[in-house]
Amino acid sequence: MGEDGGRRGCGPPRELQKLKQQALEYYRENDVPRRLEELLNATFYLQPADVYGHLANYFSKLAKPPTICKVVGKKVLDGLGLPALQVEIFCTIQNFSKNICSVVMATHFEVHDNTVPELAEAEEAERADAVRTAVQWVNETITQELRGLVPSSQAEVDQVLRTFFENKVQEDKERKELEKSLEDSTVPTLPSLIVPPPPPTPPPSKKKGQKLGMKRSLTEKPIAAPEPVEPVLCGSMAMGAVSLAVAKTSAVLSSNPLYVKIASLKHPQEQPAKLTIPLLMVSLVSCGKSSPGKLNLMKELICIPHPGLSAKQGVEMLMEIQKQINKTIEMPPPPKAEAKKGHNGGKRGQQLITGKMSHLGCLTITYDTIEQPLLLIQGICANLGLELGTNLHLAINCAAHELMDYSKGKYEVVMGTYKNAAEMVDLYVDLINKFPAIIALIDPFRKEDSEQWDSLYNALGSRCYTIAGSASKSISRLLQEGNISTPKSSGLVIKHTNQTTMCDLVEITNLIDSKRRVAVFGSTEGESSDDSLVDLAVGLGVRFIKFGGLSRGERVTKYNRVFTVEEELVQSGTLGLNEELTFSNLNEEDEAAAALAGELPEPPEPIFPTEVVEASA
CATH class of the missing domain: 3.20.20.120 (Enolase-like C-terminal domain)
Incomplete structure (x- = not known):
């Protein structure tokens, strides 16, 4: 057994100890913070690989926080084989670009089982166009707008997305107004081409035996006309998908589940205990x-x-x-029985x-x-x-x-x-x-x-x-x-x-x-x-x-x-x-009073018994 054979396996060779000692003297002469001295002392008896890992972890905390460097949009398929949007977030970490996470967002369209073929084809084209436009927005403008932002700044990211979307809405509005003005300008306005209005409808003829002023005994209130469908801007799903992807990226980088990240957004002052x-x-x-x-x-x-x-x-x-x-x-x-009215x-x-x-x-x-x-x-x-x-x-x-x-x-x-x-x-x-x-x-x-x-x-x-x-x-x-x-x-x-x-x-x-x-x-x-x-x-x-x-x-x-x-x-x-x-069952007065008082009304009795009921007999 050699001179230091008893220590072999639990400490570094003499040469490594000497190098570390020289490093300590160098850092003392150059006024290195005391924390770094303690760090080197703490690693004195570590194996070389452990030393490098320990130092890397220490210095990584002093490095610049990860920032978004690229956002990638792709067309993928949802559970029904229909087009959906995938968004990937890349971040710069210690000068290297790294793919952190991805999310997939389905379109908002309802699924109709029995649809006229013409309507089905039109909706299919609209769905594909929505995903295609979203992919284009993500890969062009959005990735540029978000480059350099810190993923943990969700409010800042969402504000950038909101501004981008508002600009797109305005562009769409101006485009439609221009198209409408062009259509109006091509409509012929010569008097000879004006179609005369149809003649007034004659009053209904009086049926035999019908008395004047007589009304139908059963008059039902007419139903309200359906409200216009809220317009959905083609490509708008890019905003929701990117916002979710950034939140998930922040969670991954902080080694927390996504639900913890969302809870911190919901309760910014104090994280809920449960x-x-x-x-x-x-x-x-x-x-x-x-x-x-x-x-x-x-x-x-x-x-x-x-x-x-x-x-x-x-x-x-x-x-x-x-x-x-x-x-x-x-x-x-079973055999057919006598039918009973239900x-x-x-x-x-x-x-x-x-x-x-x-x-x-x-x-x-x-x-x-x-x-x-x-x-x-x-x-x-x-x-x-x-x-x-x-x-x-x-x-x-x-x-x-x-x-x-x-x-x-x-x-x-x-x-x-x-x-x-x-x-x-x-x-x-x-x-x-x-x-x-x-x-x-x-x-x-x-x-x-x-x-x-x-x-x-x-x-x-x-x-x-x-x-x-x-x-x-x-x-x-x-x-x-x-x-x-x-x-x-x-x-x-x-x-x-x-x-x-x-x-x-x-x-x-x-x-x-x-x-x-x-x-x-x-x-x-x-x-x-x-x-x-x-x-x-x-x-x-x-x-x-x-x-x-x-x-x-x-x-x-x-x-x-x-x-x-x-x-x-x-x-x-x-x-x-x-x-x-x-x-x-609150009315508007109850809501207003509760809001002013800052407290809830007494809740009614629960509809379930308070004890836990087992799932099986």
Whole structure:
């Protein structure tokens, strides 16, 4: 054994020690800060590789923070094989360009199963143009505008994106005005070419036996004309995608999950000690207008597990229910029995035919009455030892805007059965009375039927949420007007689409919270496999999340992300418990008084028992 053989393996050779000693003397002579001396002393007995790593980590803290050097946009495919936008963020880190992260954002377009070929082709072209324009914006102007910015400065990034978008809106407006002026200038104005107005319509002839002044006994109030569709600027999805990508980049660089980053944006003064997993709204069956049956009203029948269950327990319970639905569909139909009249003139004895997988990730089933799908779930729960109203509750996405027959001025709730807006209020009240486990109605009316929204809210607001999804305005319009009370509802479905930035999402959820309403964070109909929406929902602290059914990869990946986030919060001890479901039927005076007082009114009794109910019998 050599002179220092006893130390071999636990210390550096003599030559390395000598070099370090010389380095110490050099730095002392050149007035190096004491912290660096301590650092060198601390590494005196480390192996060479460890020394270099230790020094690299130390000096990296003194280096310039990472800055955005490039933003890349690409056209990819969503879960339905339709065009979507991918955004990648590159940052300069210690003078090297590095790809930090990417996100995928689907378009805002609804998915129509039964569309006229001409309309389908037009929408397909519009969708492709939206993605193509967004890619161009990202790769040209946006990457230049964001170059050199620090990813953690989300407000600054979003302001740059907002300014860019406003300029594009102005350019689009000027282009349309120019096109209109050119069209007007080419219209012939010679008197000889002016078409004379048509002759006035003669008054209706008096029918035999009709008395003067006699009116129809049944006069219905004409329906409000549909509001013009809010314009969506082609390419606007670039703003939302880039904003999300920058937020995710900041989270990656700080070694934090995205939901922590979003929570810090939501609560800039003090990070919340607890984060909760929003309650799941899981679509189990679809039997709306796109289904082969006569029933139109129920686009999605949704289940909401008990708040006391974990997300994983709730999904496991619903998976078992879904298995039973599949078995029921596969069963051969029983012999025809004597038909019994059901709600809206339907037949209770009619057997459902078959089911196919919807783009929403749930089964599309043929039904002819409103009660049939509800009775199906009720019967399956009874067989599994589950109780509707205790273990789980129901919600219905009515999608009323798809049901209106404008030629008749009525909603076609069942094929051949039409109801006006006032009759729809009675239908919903009767349905909730028969099935009190229904605690939410999404889009029960068109947005134009404000009077019926008021009536339904006044009738059911104390025991059922009335939620505006498609009936609500876009997030940008809501923020511009500062009003979420039209139509009058218990809450809103919010989506991360188009030009909606992270700051916009924070602002709209703050507005919803201030009005004592509930926020439902939903996905678009043509979804991608990006699971960032889960982090957004958790960080924003919304009440519900709605990602569709438990099938299709783009849906399932989000539920898997929910499980992961839940496990991380449990391990870190920061998982908050979900509050019991309660309903607050507030009028405008109550809202104003609560806002002035800075406090909430006393909440009503929860509709769930306070103890946690097990998921299975």
